Amino acid sequence: MLGAVTTAARPEPLPAPLADLLTAYAEDLRLGRGRSENTIRAYTADVRSLLDHLRARDPEANAGDIDIHTLRSWLAAQSDAGVARSTITRRASSARGFTAWLVRTRRVASDPAARLGAPRPQRTLPTVLDRDDAAAALQAAAAGADEGDPIAVRDRAAVEVLYATGIRVSELCGLDLESVDHERRVLRVIGKGDRERVVPYGAPAADALGRWLEVGRPALATETSGSALWLGARGGRLDPRQVRRVVHEVTRAVPGAPDLAPHGLRHTAATHLLEGGADLRVVQELLGHASLATTQLYTHVSVERLRAVHSRAHPRG
Known part of the structure; x- marks a missing residue:
């Protein structure tokens, strides 16, 4: 019963006092x-649960009736229901x-969550493309762009920029025309917590982006397009779901390569970047990670790939 309450798709409306508290x-x-x-939205959905x-x-x-037993049974019910750690x-x-906010206000x-423990999340190494597969995926993205189809030109530019910068798909779709500094080849990106950072991109991405702005965007722009850098087929701001579809398509087009979403790029x-010798703190800044520990995960990816190559290539691997 507890698991059903935790995972119900349409829970009963909250009583007014609790609804007002959540607001x-x-x-x-x-x-x-x-x-x-x-x-x-994420925090309030969790509290609603x-x-x-x-x-x-x-x-x-x-x-006021929330206590440590309530909190522990809530988490236990989710574990029993198969919710990820x-x-x-x-x-x-x-x-x-x-609960800290309840105390502060x-x-x-007293804070009932002060003694609340939680399982440490399992940190799995992300799946990535090797350099050859990344080049092949970018080539697949360029396949239809040479004919000048605005959607194909857009898709190629979006994939190039994602790989060149490592920005999140939400950050990509949130870019405006004024976010691009063409002369210095940098993007002004608004990341998590509304933090702004500057991310550079290289010549291939600059060429693809320039072609999108010259050929693709004018063909799709309407009076309601505003300042959005990336446009959908009807002229509105590009939806992240469309970008996800494109990234899946171009990575699937590479034989033997993993099927990736934008976060995989x-x-x-x-x-x-790290394999090419970039400093860990520079990569942290480029990706917009609040903690260096998050960025350090990629050093483990590189080490694991080295081990895999050594195992395959060395006679006594």
Whole structure:
């Protein structure tokens, strides 16, 4: 029963006091802490799950009834339902943020999540393309662009920019015309937490981007396109789902290569930068990672690839 409550697709509406509390928490995240809308949606969805679990245990309960036993049973129910460890870890973090806010705003006297533990997420090495497969995928992306089809020109430029910069697909689609400094070949990117960073790109991406702006974008632009750099077929801002489709198509076109999503190109770009001798902290800045520990994952990718090559190539590997 607990697992069903936790994973229900359409939970019952919250009572007004709890609904108002969730709204107030979302406003604090937005105005008090400057969180992005994506972050706010994720945090409030996690807290909503907790509140649904609380009410399943006691329909008359309020936020003051959240205790360590409620929190632990909530996480245990998700584990029993097969929720990934990384998701459970994130939800535990969301719960800590919420209960800390309850204390800070004097809605409760003590923090019930102070002793809450959560499983450490399993860190699996990301799948990446090697250099030859990356080159082949970019060639596949260019296949239809030479004929001047605006969608093909756009898709080629988007894949080139993703690989050249390692930016997230949401960051790519959020770019505006003024985000591009053509003379210095850099992009001004708005990342997580609305943090801005500057990311350079090379000559191949510059050529593909220039062709998109010269041939592709004018063919798709409408009066409502505004300043969006990337446009969909109807002239609106490009949807990340379209970019995901394109990346899957071009990586599938390479025999023997893994089928990747845009984040796989981000992993690939980071790995190739480190293999080429880039400093770890520089890669951290380029990717927009808040923690160096996140970037260090790519050093493990490089080491594992070296081991795999050694095992195949060395007589006593």
